[in-house]
Amino acid sequence: MTDKQNSLFVFIEENNNDINLSVNIGKIHLENPVIMCSGTFGYGEEYGQFYNTALLGAVTTKSYSLKPEKGNPPPRICETPAGLLNSIGLQNDGIDCFIKKHFPEAERRGIKLILSLFGSDMDEFSELAYKVSEIKDKIVAIELNLSCPNVKEGGIAFSSVPADIKKIVRSVKRILKIPVIAKLSPNQHNLIEAAVAAEKGGAEAISIINTVVGMSVDIETFKPRLANVTGGLSGPAIKPIALAKVYSLAKEKILPVIGMGGIFSVEDALEFLIAGASAVGIGTANFIKYDIGVTIIDGLREYLKRRKIHDINEIIGRLEV
Amino acid sequence: MTDKQNSLFVFIEENNNDINLSVNIGKIHLENPVIMCSGTFGYGEEYGQFYNTALLGAVTTKSYSLKPEKGNPPPRICETPAGLLNSIGLQNDGIDCFIKKHFPEAERRGIKLILSLFGSDMDEFSELAYKVSEIKDKIVAIELNLSCPNVKEGGIAFSSVPADIKKIVRSVKRILKIPVIAKLSPNQHNLIEAAVAAEKGGAEAISIINTVVGMSVDIETFKPRLANVTGGLSGPAIKPIALAKVYSLAKEKILPVIGMGGIFSVEDALEFLIAGASAVGIGTANFIKYDIGVTIIDGLREYLKRRKIHDINEIIGRLEV
Amino acid sequence: MKLLNGEIISNERYSEYLYKMVIFSPYICREARPGQFVNIRCAPEGIYDPLLRRPFSIFDIEEKFNVFSILYSVKGRGTEFMSHLEKGDLIDFIGPLGNYIDLAGTKNNVLLIGGGIGIAPLYLLAKQAVVMKKNVFFAAGFKDKSYQKWEDDLIELKIDYTIYTEDGSIGSKGMICDYIRSNIKLFNGYDVYCCGPKEMLKTIQNIYTKSSNRVSVLLEEKMACGVGVCNGCVVKVKHVKGEFRYKRICKDGPTFDIREVIFD
């Protein structure tokens, strides 16, 4: 970090084209560092009505499993102070449906896709990878959801054990040979070990954070507000937590980090980049600020222009501690 | 829990005196379940101007160490969405000053004190316990702060190791022979094991949660907003997280749980009680709602009256899952 | 659908907790149809508590003034915020959302059953049915007289209606479902649309189990996105072979065939 800190900013003319927003996350090249988080964005049908979703750095799909998943019973949503609790429970149409139906739609719209996969055991991850083979050259990367808090209680799935993480990443990587991102949980204490394991397995980057285990109670009925009792907390409430996790992992320089958790504005996105994230994920904000994707891309450009910084990479990890 | 669920509520007359707010947390008897959290309340001088602080179930002191602690450099405070980040760093006057100065003041005001202790190693905890001997019969309990995120990076202090927790609790208990509460960290993954260790050491109850590790960045200066880089997140933002932790621990029935984290209203307090907390701690709310202590005590009474519930103990752990 | 910032033309108090907000929006007037809703942001820019938008049915459209309105009842923090907005303030909303109800090709007789704030989406439906020269009957049930002023709106439509209140303070005393049950024959051959509290909807489902009427229900559930991407707002519906599956109220609904819905 010190060499970056000492480098002088390159002064530039007032010209958008002179500003570089593109980033490399390991071997993943993105036109800009703005990624839509898994489970919070469609394939263009909805958000395409607000802006050109092909302009996004990438869009991560909902996590797909081998078979369609019904998901958890409602209520699945509960608002908390500056936060959202959800217990969707990975409802999805199954990987086959994705490949047949959603993928062509996204492709048609020119969306850069990161495909999120979720398996309940090692074999499921491999099977998923085989299925994906036919479209593998048309997607940006695979993201492995190793961290959903809504499937095992407490959010500690089998996939949080470092040795398992390494095996899962390796097997998927071996089959697909495209970049693999490991999405880890803020609920797991061994974040560093988990990242090292992912790196050893051949991952290209780490996505953090998934939602934080949370809960809410209806004091009139004595029932939990989510039918599933606990859920995952997202939104502005968790931003400081996410930022601390991103910083603590990014400074270890194990793998590039895609940072997410409560990003609702360009200022929030900049906090993550400065703290060390190579790219940022926008999740819950999509539900409230429908045009947040393009707002942040434009905002990053404006910020760099104002600060006379030529290249977004100059601010990544630039935190002065 | 099932026997409680099936029991019928006792119908009562509209009379305050008929409503029981007192709780037993193991051997600790409190007139009501409202406790002020460590580090967020004085000894009556300040809050005594708003209400009679002797009415509170108990007041937990700032965590005291053997020697006075300067604490961390400023800025120590940063506001986040519905949250507060702090990096006070356990600034305190030292246990001697507490015993000589603050304790008599609190005693004069009739405040029921829980004395919070913080040691940087095993010996310090024992030495602290010896010092406390002279006032031990005049305090309600000792709380051991095994969880401050502002002293070791990442909040994982030596005191998060279950074996250490057992030793610390045991040594303090052996010296003082009064109830000991272990305050644990939400940043530690092995909450259950830690609680079991505390129980084996002879603890009376568990306090959770302490603040969650968080961070914030100033995008203009590239500096962290807290001089200490990371800090502890408290306030409404963490309420769902705290509630999930309290529920997950309380249902194991290892030890009674004192639940805290983001309680700002009587409704919030009720959520924790229903989820299984035997008492609740109010922290950050004291900074915004100066009369929150008495507001919650009154509010609990009103709620029980309205719901025609005779005894607060009837709602503790009554969550219907 | 579009993300819009509309000027508030009025925010009238109908009764203690009931308000009608009129918003300027040529786009909504042009695009929206009965059964659709808007999703409103209930905090100033940059404030994240309350966080989520709130969904409200489009209550009325007055094309000649380029305004639409919502009728809302103050329940919690979001609607409390809305109740403090004033003429001239801007309101951030998205719409129209959800599937609309297509009256073309439906029966000529329409029965609307609304309970409480459930009357909100049915009003525009009634209005359109009148335009299409259908025979409309509006059966509304309330707790008390808080919807009294709404009756004036209803009268403007010049349709037949009946109002029941639990305390008898306006209309007849009693439950609207009992009225429907007793008069079920009267509405033979009507297409039915209902909206209201879950208990009422369950009762209506029961009443119509064996009838051949087409019965549609407008449902509510907590929503996060409102546009179909989060799967937050699901309802259980019947699927093949005695199975069930989840449908999204915001995108697959909010109107469903009452016979496919599984109320728990």
Added chain:
Amino acid sequence: MKLLNGEIISNERYSEYLYKMVIFSPYICREARPGQFVNIRCAPEGIYDPLLRRPFSIFDIEEKFNVFSILYSVKGRGTEFMSHLEKGDLIDFIGPLGNYIDLAGTKNNVLLIGGGIGIAPLYLLAKQAVVMKKNVFFAAGFKDKSYQKWEDDLIELKIDYTIYTEDGSIGSKGMICDYIRSNIKLFNGYDVYCCGPKEMLKTIQNIYTKSSNRVSVLLEEKMACGVGVCNGCVVKVKHVKGEFRYKRICKDGPTFDIREVIFD
């Protein structure tokens, strides 16, 4: 100190980002003294974003009307919220907080140096000094003419003053610290009180290193509780043997001897 709910008498815009809010409060009028502040809640009841209260110096007290005022500059979300409040609205605050400045037994000559919004706490001090028949000189420095209207308030006090602005748009052009430095002899034997941006305070500390004037400084730091219990708002001050220690601005201050403060 008390937790109060005061009615807003006016909330006048002085310039683009500068407002004066007048609040009815017999209690504050009776109890507050110069140098003290109030801690204001900047969100409606039940809304937790923004979460913390905001501290504001008591700018003026008009005992005959039972009102006090604050002069505030809109910086972020809290002050933005305040700027939208209107006459008749209630505001939730606590006060008076902090130590007051006791002018009894101080020199007869008082020099007040305010930079930007730092003039706010000094105004009431000036007013009281006038009442005590002291000789007061007010030296104020601003970026531009946004404090023009404040000059009218100042004129009412009938004291000597000078205003410097960086762009020369009102008063003389230049920095107030340069004025003080050049005229240091003029204010020999004055008690000095200053408040403003940290850089300015550092400069004043330098200017007065070797002088014998009593120099007091009013400090700011982020606050959580405002009443002395959280240790959030500390400033480094000199302690015995070259050591330092932390003092709380809200309770041990906000006024300090400038020579004890360690600016980093």
